[in-house]
Amino acid sequence: MILIIDDDIAVRVSLQLLLNSNKYDVTVAEGPEMALRVISQDKPDLIILDLNFTIETSGEEGLFLLSKIRQINPTVPVILITGWGSIELAVSGMKAGANDFINKPWNNEHLLQSVKTLLDLQEYTSESHTRKELDKIYHFQHIIGEDARMLNILDTIGRVAATDASVLIMGESGTGxxxxxxxxHQNSVRRNKPFIKVNLGGISTSLFESEMFGHVRGAFTDxxxxxxxxxxxxxxxxxxxxxxxxxxxxxxVKLLRVLQDRTYEVLGSSRTKTVDVRIVCATNKDLNEMVSRNSFREDLLYRINLITIHLPALRERPKDISLLVNFFINNLKEIYNRPSLTVSPTAMKWLQQLPLPGNIRQLKNLVERSILVSKKDILETDDFRSQLELSPAKMGSVQFPGVGMITLEEMEIEMIKRAMDHHKNKIARAAASLGLTRSALYRRLEKYQIPYDEAED
Ligand SMILES: Nc1ncnc2c1ncn2[C@@H]1O[C@H](COP(=O)(O)OP(=O)(O)OP(=O)(O)O)[C@@H](O)[C@H]1O
Known part of the structure; x- marks a missing residue:
């Protein structure tokens, strides 16, 4: 049953009709008292709450009611309805634990989609699966990974793929x-429809609308x-x-509008178009931090992050490195017609200790280059090391201090401290990332009196 809380009879009736005609059971409440009673007694599956439900109270009462609802039932999905002018109120509501917000006047399709998505998500309870089990249920053919966090992620996306929930994927560059x-997309009911990738980083402000919404001939000079x-x-x-x-x-702002209403106008045309799409976003930036600096809109963040996936960096799941290397080698064996290609156990160990700032993309390039350059069937550490030294990712993000700012010795101390920090004082790993032997690193730690723990080796 869906509970609608609103003091405006027109809103209650029109929402009830809409939901009833889509086969949902509905109960309505016109004020907090009745709403709380229904929530305690009848346990609704979803609640639609109008935040501005008394005109005089500017939403405060609505937010208070939301906090009460959360005390009684922390998990029931809540959709807020707010006026366009009160987007800040919607954001406060999301912070207070609402699951989605819809602006008035609402778009029926969008509202129904939100209701369905939140009800669908409620049906799935998380339990841990092995990779084999996941592969029986879902299609993850090209995704290698057995690390516990990866399995968790695959489980989550498998479950939510069937819904229309927006998914935000965060992670460093090259993490997949x-x-x-x-x-x-492949695991959703939309799999036979288009999957359209847009690199927003590559679209200039002036072209954004024409690229995303299209234009008619003559809309602008070109x-x-x-x-x-x-x-x-x-x-x-x-x-x-x-x-x-x-x-x-x-x-x-322009993107928010289309995600909010599912409508947009083609440039140069006054006709409004409606769109039915699943939204998946990705970034290697920390959007929460950007929100706190006011460089990313909080309301937009809430539109895209119903489900958030944090992809771990490759160095955080070193066991997956060998699986990935074997996967790449197996693919390349066929492409380059070298059926006996393999990696020596020592080289595999060495690869697992690399920091790999470029993550899976860097590892893939490294393996491919090493295969092309080395003519051997069994690849050794040196085959990879020589290619790693040429790797652009290695130097890509390095900013050197100006000449005269720092001595070579100070730089060496700084780099050693960073490597030790990064590898949580594991001497062997820190040494490998610095291109040193363990004993060479020990000598330097002693020389510069950098504290370390031998037990960590
Ligand atoms: N789990 C994985 N198994 C196999 N290959 C992978 C995996 N993850 C990533 N790759 C491969 O690594 C490369 C980089 O992956 P992808 O482009 O998905 O990363 P990304 O995080 O989107 O990178 P960027 O932030 O730079 O756009 C691709 O060639 C992809 O096929």
Whole structure:
């Protein structure tokens, strides 16, 4: 049963009709007292709460009621209804534990989609599965990983793929965000419809609208032909918004509007179009931190993060390194027609100790380059080491201090401290990442009196 809480009879009736005609049982409550009674006695499956439910109270009473609801039932999904002018109220409501918010006047399709998504999500309870079990239920063919955190992630995306919940994938560059986004689509009912990837980092502010919503001929000086926007191409399928943290403030508002109402206008045309898409976003930026710096809109964050996946860096799951290396080798064996290719156990151990700031992408490139350069069937540490030294990822993000700012010795001390810190004082790993032997690292730790624990070796 769905409980609608609103003091406006017109809202109650129209929501009730809409939900009834879509086969949902509905109970209505016009005030807090009745609402709390229904929640305690009848345990609704979902609640729709109008935050501005008494005109004089500017939403305070609604927020208070929400906190009461959460005390009685911490898990029942709550959808808030707010006016466009009170987006801050919606954000406060999300912080207080609501699951979604809809603006008035609402779009029926969007409201029904939100109701269905939240009810579907409630049905799934998490339990741990082995990789074998997951592969029996879902399609994750190209995703390698057996680390417990990866299994958890695969389990989550398998379960939520069937719903229309928005998914936000966070993780460093090269950790497999795009692969996970594709898996969400492939495991959903939308799998036979388009999967459209848009790299938001690569779209300039001036082109954002025309790229995303399309334009008609003559909409602006260079618009010589009609152009179909990405949302229209993705209709009925999934849109993957990559690098969402790179979107400027103006484009954030435009994106928010379409995610909010599922409607947009093609540039140069006054017709409003409706779109039905699943939203999956990815970023390697910390969006929460960006919200606190006011460089990312909080209401937009709440629109995209119903489900958030944090992909671990490869160095946090070193056991997956050997699985990945074998997977890449097996693929490349066929491509390069070298059936006996393999990696020596020592080389495999060495690879597992690498910090790999470029994550899986860097490992994949490293394996491919090493195979191309070495003509041997059994690849040894040196085959990989020589290629790693040429790897752009190794130097990519390094910023050196200006000449005269720091001595070579100070730089060496700093790098050793960082490596020790990064590898949690594990001497062997820190040494490998610095390109030193263990005894060479010990000598330097002694020389510079950097504290270490031999038991950690
Ligand atoms: N779990 C995995 N198993 C096998 N291959 C993987 C896995 N994760 C990533 N890869 C491969 O690593 C490369 C990088 O992955 P992907 O592009 O998905 O990363 P990303 O996190 O989206 O990177 P970026 O942030 O730079 O866009 C791809 O070639 C992908 O096929």
């Amino acid at each position: 965000k795009e692969l996970i986004a594709e898996a969400v 618009a010589r032909f009609d152009r179909t926007g990405r949302f229209e191409t993705a209709h009925k399928g999934t849109i993957f918004l990559d690098e969402i943290g790179d979107l400027d403030a103006g484009s954030q």
